Amino acid sequence: MSLVLDIFTIVAVSAGAFFFLAGTVGLLRFPDTLTRLHALTKADNLGLGLVVMGLLPQAEQPFAVIKLIAIWLFALLAGATVGQLMARAARRERPTP
Amino acid sequence: MTIPDFLLAAAVFVLAMVALGLVRILRGPEEADRMMATQLFGTGGIAALLLLGVATQAKAVLDVALTLALLAAFASVAFARSASSSKGDDPKETSRQ
Amino acid sequence: MRTISVRAAMARGAGFLGFWLLLIGPNPADLVAGLCAAAAATWTSLRLLPPGDGRLRYAALARLALRFGQESIMGGADVARRALSVRLPLRPGFIVYPVRLPPGPACNTFGALTSVLPGTLPAGVDDHGALLYHCLDVEQPVAVQLAIDEGLLIRALGGTHDDT
Numbered sequence: 001m002s003l004v005l006d007i008f009t010i011v012a013v014s015a016g017a018f019f020f021l022a023g024t025v026g027l028l029r030f031p032d033t034l035t036r037l038h039a040l041t042k043a044d045n046l047g048l049g050l051v052v053m054g055l056l057p058q059a060e061q062p063f064a065v066i067k068l069i070a071i072w073l074f075a076l077l078a079g080a081t082v083g084q085l086m087a088r089a090a091r092r093e094r095p096t097p
Numbered sequence: 098m099t100i101p102d103f104l105l106a107a108a109v110f111v112l113a114m115v116a117l118g119l120v121r122i123l124r125g126p127e128e129a130d131r132m133m134a135t136q137l138f139g140t141g142g143i144a145a146l147l148l149l150g151v152a153t154q155a156k157a158v159l160d161v162a163l164t165l166a167l168l169a170a171f172a173s174v175a176f177a178r179s180a181s182s183s184k185g186d187d188p189k190e191t192s193r194q
Numbered sequence: 195m196r197t198i199s200v201r202a203a204m205a206r207g208a209g210f211l212g213f214w215l216l217l218i219g220p221n222p223a224d225l226v227a228g229l230c231a232a233a234a235a236t237w238t239s240l241r242l243l244p245p246g247d248g249r250l251r252y253a254a255l256a257r258l259a260l261r262f263g264q265e266s267i268m269g270g271a272d273v274a275r276r277a278l279s280v281r282l283p284l285r286p287g288f289i290v291y292p293v294r295l296p297p298g299p300a301c302n303t304f305g306a307l308t309s310v311l312p313g314t315l316p317a318g319v320d321d322h323g324a325l326l327y328h329c330l331d332v333e334q335p336v337a338v339q340l341a342i343d344e345g346l347l348i349r350a351l352g353g354t355h356d357d358t
Contacts, residue, residue: 004098007111008146013107013148017114018268026277027121029138032131033285034328036121038315039273040133044140045310046270051107051144055151058100066216068147071166075143076266078170080306082136082171085177087317087328090129163217 005057012054019047034091048090064087104152108145115141132176139169203236203258209255210235243299254350257262258307261346265310272312276330288317291340300351308343311336 004067052072059065115137122134145164150158211232218224276283295301305316305325313330320326329336 009100010103013104015179016144017107017110018270019274020111020114020144020276022119022270022274023141024118026273027118027133029277029282030284031154033127033284034317035284035330037133038138038313038328038330039277040118040136041315042266042269042273042312043277044137046266047111048140048144049266051111053146055104058104058151060154061131062154063219064151064156064159067163069177070213070217071143071147071159071163072286074166074170075140076264078139078166078173079136080309082139082177082207083169083309084305084316084318085174086129086132087315089132089177090127091317091326091328 009054009057012050014048016047016054019043019050023047034087037083037087037090041079045076045079048072101152104148106148108148108152111145111148115145132173135169135172135176139166139173142169203240206239207232207236210239235336251350254346258343258346259341262307262310265312265343269310269312273330283331285329285331286335287329289327289329289332289336290324291327291337292322294344294350300347304344304347307347308340312340313345314340335353 001040023039023043026043027036030039032038052068054063055068059068081082118137118141119134122131122137124130143166146158146162146165150156150162211228214228218228224349293301293304295304308327309315313334314336317327317328326335327340328333
């Protein structure tokens with residue numbers, strides 16, 4: 001059983017790390033502020049979600065599990081709100097037709 | 098390779114991705130580009146902290162990650178508010194927040 | 195502000211206290227701090243977000259949450275595919291989406307929900323109150339997806355106007 005959970009952890013954390021890689025590559029390669037914001041908010045949020053999911057089986061007490069999920073939800077909420085606020089600000093800085 | 102070793106390696110990898118992303122952000126050119134650093138730390142930094150915390154079974158690290166999640170969100174919202182009010186246009190849009 | 199029902203305040207206070215207990219742990223010595231924090235959080239939330247009259251429909255809310263999860267996976271995978279592709283397939287641009295929800299919390303929730311859709315990012319409102327979306331690929335059927343999300347959200351919030 002613990003082997004199955006360990007494999008789940010390795011797969012999920014590796015997938016999460018892959019999305020952090022993709023987010024950074026997007027941040028480096030995408031041409032303007034708004035497209036870079038896409039890369040940052042979408043890929044990194046998914047990466048964090050996968051990392052949290054992979055860590056859940058490794059948490060020792062139930063409180064740690066709840067705390068991990070709470071952190072994830074906070075980051076998700078913040079990412080979804082902040083993404084659109086920053087997009088608004090970026091659009092104002094350089095008005096696009 | 099044990100699970101804690103794997104989690105530590107993943108934490109180092111995610112931190113490296115955050116560092117690479119910071120290079121892009123330091124180059125700018127716009128303010129919104131720079132503020133993406135908080136969002137990058139808000140997701141990548143939290144993921145690295147959570148990986149570290151679970152790998153070393155240091156419970157306090159989870160609280161640090163929670164605080165970081167909140168602070169990153171506040172910083173980005175504050176930036177978006179100040180960016181839109183300093184431009185001074187379209188008060189209707191800012192009041193919608 | 196005086197007309198806020200005691201029931202709504204109690205429900206929110208209990209929710210905040212429960213969340214505080216989950217984070218800190220059930221230690222009787224800490225409970226005074228938890229009660230203070232929950233009271234402050236309840237006061238703030240009632241001030242900033244007074245309870246509405248619409249009732250949440252939990253089945254529709256669950257469907258919305260499921261769709262949100264699927265969309266965030268698809269959105270992340272879409273960005274990853276474009277970022278790692280050699281040709282860098284981007285056709286960035288704006289589309290205008292005439293939103294049916296009234297301005298306010300519901301509309302802001304819609305913006306937050308749809309910011310995870312593949313290839314879209316809400317970027318403010320235009321002069322007529324329609325939402326502006328920045329897209330990674332303007333040729334994708336973004337508006338169709340947005341309309342599905344909006345219908346689900348209206349149903350979850352218990353709205354009745356042009357419910358399809």
